[in-house]
Amino acid sequence: MLGRTAASNGSTPGPSVTFAKPPRVSQLYMPEHLASGGLSDPDHEGDVHRFPSRQVCATSQDGLLLLSCEVQRISIPALVIGKPCLDGLPDMMHLVFNPITGEISPCLPDIKGPRREILCNFNLGILTPADGRRSRSGPPDRYAVARLELEEHMMLRFLSETRDWGIVSRKVLVGFQEAVAWGGRLWWVDVTWGAISADPFSNRPEPRFVELPSGSVLPEDAYDKAIQQEDMLPDGEGGTSWWMPLPVNYRRVGVTGATLRYVEVSQEEPFVLSSFAIDADGSGWTLEHRVALSRLWVDGGHPWLPALQAKRTPLIGALRPFKANVVHLTVGNHVVIVDMDKGQVTGHCPRRDINPILQCVLPPWLSTTSISSLG
Known part of the structure; x- marks a missing residue:
């Protein structure tokens, strides 16, 4: 990463x-x-x-x-x-x-x-x-x-x-x-x-x-509206940093498990994490995983996750290259690993900023x- x-x-x-x-x-x-x-x-x-x-x-x-x-x-x-x-x-x-x-x-x-x-x-x-x-x-x-x-x-x-x-x-x-x-x-x-x-x-x-998959296509003015909703988020060092809820923060296309996949997080509770794989002919997408993150946080007992408490949408950090069921999310000041097959948080570590992560x-x-x- x-x-x-x-x-x-x-x-x-x-x-x-x-x-x-x-x-x-x-x-x-x-x-x-x-x-x-x-x-x-x-x-x-x-x-x-x-x-x-x-x-x-x-x-x-x-x-x-x-x-x-x-x-x-x-x-x-x-x-x-x-x-x-x-x-x-x-x-x-x-x-x-x-x-x-x-x-x-x-x-x-x-x-x-x-x-x-x-x-x-x-x-x-x-x-x-x-x-x-x-x-x-x-x-x-x-x-x-x-x-x-x-x-x-x-x-x-x-x-x-x-x-x-x-x-x-x-x-x-x-x-x-x-x-x-x-x-x-x-x-x-x-x-x-x-x-x-x-x-x-x-x-x-x-x-x-x-x-994009059916239901994921946004209106043409989605970015303009997001820019108008600028806000401040914790920067990991006790301060705040300027941030806008741009769609690219909670949506990502990447290669994982040798296949092109599209992953998104819904912006309202229960903050549903969805993963789609591209079809063999490249003409569409097939849903593979869907996990409600709010329930996952509660069931797993993770009080250190501040973003959900503040009603913030978790951000897509990166996709795991060789494990299609694993997504790295940026939640507050942490990178959180979610295994969608197990429906569990399998690891986390501090993260100082919310900038994108590349494979x-x-x-x-x-x-x-x-x-x-x-x-």
Whole structure:
């Protein structure tokens, strides 16, 4: 289990991961110079303030991490008068990282012109052929990074063997959670509606759409209404942090038990946790589990669960990669493991924040995989 937001590790030469046994969350560290010094603009040092962002965009099913570093410039005079003004598009770079060997790829090339704006977010996915193309007995030999863009009606992709970006599709959708690699395709998920998948290695990707299970599709204004309901939640250190009840917090599509699954928690008591598996033909979903969490908390005798006492919806933390019946929830200041087959809480640990958690599968060949040889 890997936290999405990177922490700073001073002036060390490259990224690193401090691994923790689940349900504890592993932490990615990135040196400050990678996110700020390497992206700074000397001409602006005197009159702007730089705000760096460092995140894991996505993980491949082979354990490779797609990292994004952005530095947004804001005019200092604008900050003084209380009206921040963004100074153009952020500086940014994207890297592929092997968390076992510590190897990082060269920066993915920048995109010049109007297309560059498409990369000004963290909604990119990474896919390797081993994600579904061939036997899982060995390492991949190439990778693709891609983004689907709704307004532009296209897929923008980068291939490791060509080291270049290109446009390959015109029928696409935008997602709200991290892109997921499964079945030889990347899946972009709109947790209010459904998911669209495509093969970024193909020059004719043939996007496919699957709607969420019946009863899970939300109105078009679901996100707008959620933004209007901003609130404060405990931050794990005695304070509070700003939070909005966005659908992505209590809904998730991910790979677990070798199958794509959709998991959600209802927002009203008894806070029902439901899990669905995608059908064999990819056209719909089949309900596998349904558990009432309120009853589970009471029956299990867990007085340390504060979120239910405050009538807060438990948040989806992550899906267990190899156990389809297990879900990690974020409840107050804890990660809580729920076994849906048993209808029990089987473990928990402290959690300092409510940021999303990503799956990171580490196959045995990752320690000998060289990013430089992919493509």
